[in-house]
Amino acid sequence: MPRNPxxxxxxxxxxxxxxxxxxxxxxxxxEAHPRYVCVHGHFYQPPRENPWLETVExxxxxxxxxxxNDRITAECYAPNGASRxxxxxxxxxxxxxxxxxxxxxxxxxxxxxLHDKAPRAYRMILDxxxxxxRRYRGHGSAMAQVYNHIIMPxxxxxxxxxxxxxxxxDFVSRFHRKPEGMWLAETAVNKAVLDLMAKEGIKFTILAPxxxxxxxxxxxxxxxxVDMEVSPKTENDWIGTPNASVDPTHxxxxxxxxxxxxxxxxxxxxxxxxxxFEGLLNSGETFARRLLEGxxxxxxxxxxxxxxxxxxxxxESYGHHHKHGEMALSYAMHWIEEQGHAKLTNYGEFLExxxxxxxxEVAEDTSWSCAHGVERWRSDCGCNGGKPGFNQRWRGPxxxxxxxxxxxxxxxxxxxxxxxxxxxxxxxxxxxxxVLDRGPSSMERLxxxxxxxxxxxxxxxxxWELLELERHTQLMYTSCGWFFDDISGIETIQIIxxxxxxxxxxxxxxxxxxxxxxxxxxSYLAEARSNVxxxxxxxxxxxxxxxxxxxGLEQVGAHYAISSIFxxxxxxxxxxxxxxxxxxxxxxxxxRGKVAIGRASVRSRVTEETEDICFAxxxxxxxxxxxxxxxxxxxxxxxxxxxxxxxxxxRAAIRKANLPEIIxxxxxxxxxxxxxxxxxFADEQHRILRTILDQTLSEMEDSLRTIYEDHSSLLHFLxxxxxxxxxxxxxxxSFAINASLRRALEAQEFxxxxxxxxxxxxxxxxxxxxxxxxxxxxxxxMKRAMVALEAAVAGENHxxxxxxxxxxxxxxxxxxxxxxNLWQAQNIWNDILRRADSSFWPRDWKEDFGxxxxxxxxxxxxxxxxxxxxxx
Numbered sequence: 058m059p060r061n062p063x064x065x066x067x068x069x070x071x072x073x074x075x076x077x078x079x080x081x082x083x084x085x086x087x088e089a090h091p092r093y094v095c096v097h098g099h100f101y102q103p104p105r106e107n108p109w110l111e112t113v114e115x116x117x118x119x120x121x122x123x124x125x126n127d128r129i130t131a132e133c134y135a136p137n138g139a140s141r142x143x144x145x146x147x148x149x150x151x152x153x154x155x156x157x158x159x160x161x162x163x164x165x166x167x168x169x170x171l172h173d174k175a176p177r178a179y180r181m182i183l184d185x186x187x188x189x190x191r192r193y194r195g196h197g198s199a200m201a202q203v204y205n206h207i208i209m210p211x212x213x214x215x216x217x218x219x220x221x222x223x224x225x226x227d228f229v230s231r232f233h234r235k236p237e238g239m240w241l242a243e244t245a246v247n248k249a250v251l252d253l254m255a256k257e258g259i260k261f262t263i264l265a266p267x268x269x270x271x272x273x274x275x276x277x278x279x280x281x282x283v284d285m286e287v288s289p290k291t292e293n294d295w296i297g298t299p300n301a302s303v304d305p306t307h308x309x310x311x312x313x314x315x316x317x318x319x320x321x322x323x324x325x326x327x328x329x330x331x332x333x334f335e336g337l338l339n340s341g342e343t344f345a346r347r348l349l350e351g352x353x354x355x356x357x358x359x360x361x362x363x364x365x366x367x368x369x370x371x372x373e374s375y376g377h378h379h380k381h382g383e384m385a386l387s388y389a390m391h392w393i394e395e396q397g398h399a400k401l402t403n404y405g406e407f408l409e410x411x412x413x414x415x416x417x418e419v420a421e422d423t424s425w426s427c428a429h430g431v432e433r434w435r436s437d438c439g440c441n442g443g444k445p446g447f448n449q450r451w452r453g454p455x456x457x458x459x460x461x462x463x464x465x466x467x468x469x470x471x472x473x474x475x476x477x478x479x480x481x482x483x484x485x486x487x488x489x490x491x492v493l494d495r496g497p498s499s500m501e502r503l504x505x506x507x508x509x510x511x512x513x514x515x516x517x518x519x520x521w522e523l524l525e526l527e528r529h530t531q532l533m534y535t536s537c538g539w540f541f542d543d544i545s546g547i548e549t550i551q552i553i554x555x556x557x558x559x560x561x562x563x564x565x566x567x568x569x570x571x572x573x574x575x576x577x578x579x580s581y582l583a584e585a586r587s588n589v590x591x592x593x594x595x596x597x598x599x600x601x602x603x604x605x606x607x608x609g610l611e612q613v614g615a616h617y618a619i620s621s622i623f624x625x626x627x628x629x630x631x632x633x634x635x636x637x638x639x640x641x642x643x644x645x646x647x648x649r650g651k652v653a654i655g656r657a658s659v660r661s662r663v664t665e666e667t668e669d670i671c672f673a674x675x676x677x678x679x680x681x682x683x684x685x686x687x688x689x690x691x692x693x694x695x696x697x698x699x700x701x702x703x704x705x706x707x708r709a710a711i712r713k714a715n716l717p718e719i720i721x722x723x724x725x726x727x728x729x730x731x732x733x734x735x736x737x738f739a740d741e742q743h744r745i746l747r748t749i750l751d752q753t754l755s756e757m758e759d760s761l762r763t764i765y766e767d768h769s770s771l772l773h774f775l776x777x778x779x780x781x782x783x784x785x786x787x788x789x790x791s792f793a794i795n796a797s798l799r800r801a802l803e804a805q806e807f808x809x810x811x812x813x814x815x816x817x818x819x820x821x822x823x824x825x826x827x828x829x830x831x832x833x834x835x836x837x838x839m840k841r842a843m844v845a846l847e848a849a850v851a852g853e854n855h856x857x858x859x860x861x862x863x864x865x866x867x868x869x870x871x872x873x874x875x876x877x878n879l880w881q882a883q884n885i886w887n888d889i890l891r892r893a894d895s896s897f898w899p900r901d902w903k904e905d906f907g908x909x910x911x912x913x914x915x916x917x918x919x920x921x922x923x924x925x926x927x928x929x
Contacts, residue, residue, distance in 0.1 A: 091363035092399040093407055094348050096386065097263060097324070098372030099240055100134065101164035102126055103537035103548050104205060107738075108529060108558040109608045111634040111663065113170065114739040118547075121833075126167070130175045133376035133383065138181025139884045140387035148916035152887045153387045156185030157192065160403045161372060162200040162240040165227035169493075172231075177884075186232050189403060196405030201228040201236035201259075204489075207534040208434045209241055209250040210422045211456070215482060216463075217250060219531060221257050223489040230493050237405040238262060242536050245424040245431050251321075252313040261308065261320035261404055263369050265425035269303040269323050270418045271295040275310065295418070306353060306364040308408055309417035320408055321417060324369040325351045333370045338379040341388030348389065349398055363411045366399070426540075434539040442542040444588070451544040451585035455553075455595060458581030462556055463530050465574055469567045470523055477520050478507045485527045492528065495634075495662050514665070519566060521664040526562040529555045544585050545592040550602050553582070553595070557603040610659045610668035613637070615686045615732040616741065618672035622653055622682070623745050633738070636660045643704065645711040649678040652719060654707060656689065656700070671700055673707075673723045675730070677716075679749055682734050685727035699726070761792040769822075776822055787824075794819050795827045802834045807842075807862070809869040816873060828875065835870055836878040842866050843885040850893050860905055867912035883913050 105113045105126060113124045122128035142151040163171075163182060171179040182199075189198035203209060204223035212220065221239070228236045239259045241250065246264060254262065273294040308320045328351055331337040337344050351366030375382040393399050422430045432438035435456045437449040474481040484507040491499050504512065504520070512520065538552035560578060563571035582595030592598055613635045617626070621642065628639050642655030653674045660667040674684040689700075703726045710718040723730060734742065768786060775782045782790070794815055801812045819826055842863040849859035870877050886909065898906070910917040 091411075092352055093363060093365045093402040094351075094390075094393055094399045095160050095365060095367040095402050095404060095407065096348070096390065097160040097162075097367065097369040097404075098137075098375060099162055099369065100167065100372030101162075101202070101206060102129060102167045102170075103535055103551065104166040104532060105551060106166075106170075107606060108532075108554050109606060110738060112740075113174075115743050116547075126170050127174065129373060129377045130171065130178055132380075133373050134171065135175065135178040135181070136376045136880070137372070137383045137386070138178055138185065139880075139887065140383045141883075142384070142388055142391055144916055144919060146916070148914055148919075149883065150916050150919045151387075151391070151921050152884070153391070154181055154185045154188065155375070155383055155387050155390070156182055156198065157188035158198075158390045158401050159386070160198050160200065160367075161185075162202045162238075163372075164202055164206055165204050165224060166206075168227070168231060183231065192401075193403050193406040194409065196237065196403055196409065197232065197234060198403040198405075199228070199232050199236070200238040200240050200263075200404075201225055202240040203242055205532050205534075206242040206536050207531070208243060208245045208424070208431055208536050210245050210247045210431050211434060212534065213463075214249075214253070216531065216534070217253055218257075219482075219486055221254055221259070222486045223531075225257060225259075226489045227493065230490075237408075243424040243426050243431075243434075244268065245422070245434075245536075246419050247421045247423075248311075248313065248419060251311055251319050251419065252317060255313050255317040255319045259319065261322065261408055263322045263324055263404070264419065265423075266298075266303045266305060266323045266326040268420050268423040268425070269298045269309070269321075270420040271297045272303060272309060272415050272417045275414060275416045303417070304353075306351070306366065307362075307411065307415065308365075308404075308413045309415050310413040311417055311419060318416075320413055321419065322365075322367060322404055323417075324367055328366075329368040329370050332368060333374055333378070336379075338374065338382040338385040341385040342392055344385050345389035345392045345398075348393065352399075363407075365402070365407055365411075367404075434536060444542045447542050447588040449539075449542075451587065451595065452539050454581050454584035455539070455544060455549070458578050458585075458595070459533055459552075459556060461581060462533075462559055462574065462578050465577075466526065466530065466559065466563055466567075466571075469563070469570060470526065473519075473566055474523060477509055477512060477516055477523075479509055480507060481523075481527075483507065485524060488524045488528065491524070518664050518666045522562050522566055522666070525664060526559055526566065529558045529562070533559065543588045543592075544595050545587045545589050545598055550598065553599055554603050554606055557599065557607060561607055610635075610661065610666060611670065611686055611688065612736070613659050614657060614668070614670040614672060615684055615736050616738055617657060617659070618653065618655070618674050618686060619682065619684050619732065619734065619737055620741050620745065621655075622651060622674055622676050623748055634662050636662060645707065647711050647714045647716075650716060651676045652707060652711060654704060673727060673730075675719060675723065680734050680746070683730040684732040684736070685723050685730045686732065687727050758792055758796040761789045762796065764789040764793075766793070773821065790822050791824050794822070794824045795831070798826070798831055799834050802831065802838050807838070807866050807869070809865065812869065812873070826874070832876050832878065835873070835875050836881070839863075839866060839870060839877060839879060840881045840885070843882045847885050847889055850889050857902060857905065860902065860909065864905055864909045864912060867909060871912060879913050883915060886910055886913055886915065 102125065105116070105124060107114050113126055116124040119125045119128045122131060137155040140153045140155050141149050142153060144150050161182075168179070168182070171182070186197040186199040190196065201224045203217075203220040204227065205220070207216070207220055209217050209220065224239060225236060235258065237259070238261045239254055241262055241264075244262075244264050246262075246268060251262070273296060303323045305323050305325045308322050310318050311321050312318050328337075328347055331347060332344070337347055348366050348368070351368075352364045371378070375386050379385075390401055394401055420430075424431055424433070427433035427438060427440045429436075429438040429440065433440045433449075434452065436453055439449075441447060441449055471481055474484075478484045484503065487503055487506065491503055493499075500521075504517070508520075533552045533555035535548075535552050535555075537548040539549070541548055543549070556578065560571075560575045563574050565571070579596040579599060582599055585595035587594060587598065592601075613632060614637075617630075617632055617637050620626075622644075626637070626639065630637050630639075636659075638658045638660075640656040640658065642653060642657075645652045653676075654672065656669070656671045658667060658669050669689050670686050671689045672684060672686045674682065676682045703722065706722050707719060710716075710722060734745065737745065764786075768789075771786070781787075798812065798815045798819075801808060801815060818824070842859075846859040846863045867882075886906075889906075890910075907917045910920070
């Protein structure tokens with residue numbers, strides 16, 4: 058948290074100096090003129106998973122975080138689940154789950170990542186939807202989204218249906234209710250898309266004001282009705298809405314085919330732009346007042362008309378694009394509600410209370426982020442990230458290539474599926490249940506429902522590979538691939554990688570016809586020229602980046618073999634989306650050298666494909682490593698005489714420390730060593746390199762610490778005399794003290810006296826502290842202490858040990874020259890308070906818990922929990 062962020066939350070930091078206060082706004086008479094406010098956040102990140110590993114690998118551009126999902130979660134998704142409102146002393150008086158008061162949608166692929174990698178933030182999102190249902194008459198604030206953010210007007214009907222059905226199924230599996238609303242990627246829309254949504258039971262969506270073509274008033278509806286009486290079919294009734302002049306303060310009914318209709322909310326355009334681009338989130342109160350400006354002046358002639366002031370932006374505005382934007386949001390909603398200026402609502406509740414009295418037609422093939430409609434995703438329309446001299450002529454060939462791949466594989470897939478599946482496309486729509494749960498039971502249910510008969514093991518693999526091919530034909534249309542400046546961007550490479558997975562599976566399943574697709578696809582990509590000369594064109598980018606990503610089970614086996622040198626695997630382990638069963642493994646050591654040989658089975662949990670391998674790894678220290686892997690025929694080799702002989706020969710060579718002989722044996726048995734440390738998947742490669750570096754750095758730190766200790770008195774004397782120490786001695790001191798501080802902060806038993814002494818020595822010897830590292834280390838240490846306390850409370854263990862450790866650590870950290878991020882520690886303190894039954898806490902335990910809250914900068918005596926009940 059910033060040291061003095063009070064203006065952000067609406068407080069006037071100059072109030073004590075009698076600065077002029079903002080103009081007061083009188084409470085509003087809701088009975089006479091109902092006024093409602095709704096803030097919608099579209100929370101989304103493009104899928105970033107490696108298509109062959111089903112996991113997001115490390116992304117250096119997101120450092121110091123593992124990847125961009127990880128970074129934006131820390132900056133936005135998690136903070137919005139526990140946003141702060143503070144008092145004038147900058148102490149926390151409320152911790153608010155913004156999601157429970159606003160309207161929001163999360164991309165399904167992002168929610169999947171949050172479920173696996175950020176479970177606390179994921180739980181906050183689900184909890185918020187339940188809380189919003191209590192607040193808003195049974196209407197949850199969460200909306201569904203078309204599954205992987207494709208531009209729906211550019212999709213064929215079959216893909217559009219799959220996107221809607223997958224989005225609904227994903228939503229139901231997480232929120233345990235049917236969605237009322239659905240977010241369209243980039244709000245890209247036409248009437249046909251709305252009709253497909255209405256067919257699937259979607260009641261409303263949100264669009265930009267420029268997407269309204271014209272409106273007209275419709276007949277009065279029965280109280281509580283959503284489907285309105287159809288107005289007379291006369292063109293003269295329609296009123297055009299040029300320049301986005303549609304009235305956003307109420308819902309509109311859009312008539313569709315066969316008597317269907319859907320409600321549409323056109324958000325406040327200027328207010329939304331101010332949030333995203335004009336610094337409106339610099340002040341919570343300013344934000345709130347701008348929301349109130351979205352109302353028309355009260356109209357005596359129509360006193361029963363309710364008004365809705367609502368905005369819609371990327372959810373990442375609240376914390377990622379605008380630091381601490383989530384706090385401005387929580388204060389704005391709090392201020393509006395507490396001051397009685399309007400009522401908070403969500404779209405579902407407002408639709409029930411105030412059904413549309415107007416109908417609208419949407420402007421066909423439009424979106425919220427491109428003035429040219431949907432051209433940003435298929436042509437050089439001029440909308441881009443703003444890099445001078447760049448063009449987007451690559452967009453057209455890229456889409457043409459993907460369309461070719463989709464249309465060429467569809468008939469091949471249909472023909473291939475006939476012996477196995479009763480209906481490929483219905484099975485594809487149902488496949489989302491397997492994607493959500495790769496367990497045996499969900500896979501069996503799909504085969505029982507759509508299988509033509511009991512399938513053999515090989516046939517099952519083919520069915521899963523076919524459905525994976527279809528899944529990746531969806532993923533390759535993710536909109537972000539066209540949104541930015543160049544075809545060499547990470548988002549575009551990502552969708553090309555999905556196409557690469559389609560091509561790999563097509564070649565495997567469809568034989569020569571499938572193999573021929575790659576050359577044709579690359580001919581399209583060759584027309585997509587990069588703006589970066591060294592990247593060439595899309596075909597070169599495919600060969601440079603995507604070909605290297607493609608793997609089979611042998612490569613997974615190589616990864617297992619190499620990493621087993623550095624870590625201990627169980628007999629049955631997991632590597633990303635693969636299971637590995639170790640049949641046998643032996644390791645031999647000679648000096649710094651190490652040899653590992655063994656046999657294992659690798660199985661994909663996605664396709665059930667299995668391969669049996671044998672391997673040998675030779676590690677000569679540091680990064681010097683080579684490995685060999687080959688497929689083994691169980692029936693021929695099993696515990697084969699050849700492998701037994703090879704093992705005995707390796708043992709003999711090790712006993713003699715005959716390294717050249719070991720290399721010759723591996724070459725003879727495997728035909729050479731094809732793998733090295735660079736063959737590891739990115740995360741494991743980084744982990745192993747860190748292990749190697751940590752050992753090297755530890756040795757260096759020990760040496761430098763010895764040098765510093767041996768000459769510390771001289772360094773003290775030089776400092777006191779005003780003489781600059783020699784660079785070598787200063788370097789030794791910096792290394793020694795910073796390393797000692799880091800280790801002391803990380804220690805299982807925290808020694809406040811030792812840490813204070815090290816800080817004092819740093820001051821005396823004029824050592825520059827590595828503050829970013831020490832701040833992070835201290836923050837993580839505080840979090841661990843709070844996690845231990847949370848576990849103790851969950852186990853009803855009030856022995857005070859965990860509490861005293863957390864309290865003493867928090868007290869000590871306040872005295873240190875560090876900026877400790879207490880955000881996670883504060884959340885855990887608040888969670889303990891809300892989820893535990895404090896009435897059973899011993900009196901002294903409760904008092905110390907309150908002291909811990911104060912040490913964590915929480916105004917315990919003023920704190921109000923979500924439901925509005927004082928906690929202490």
